[in-house]
Amino acid sequence: MAELIVSKSGTKKAVKGCNVSGDFYKALDKEVRDIINRAVSRAKSNGRKTVRPGDL
Template sequence: MLIVKNAVKDAAGSKNVSADFYDKLNEKVQDLVDRAAERAEANGRKTIQARDL
């Protein structure tokens, strides 16, 4: 799990957050990290940078 559930709940404010939302959000974050890593590698870098997003 890449996300922190309590931080997500805090960010949602007064809204309730379903369990499946956390799972889907975690999938999205993992996808972003994977794609950024691919971009960094394609540019000959081992460091993922903000511009890779």
């Protein structure tokens, strides 16, 4: 498995009051990678090499 984009410790802090299952991190990582890939595609389709907040 590739390195996680979002840290486990940061995720645990954000969850507040709930436990985090081991497979949650992999699922979260996939979602974040999908969001990033869509943003990159949008930037490229607009002729840019810079990903901006509006690409999200």
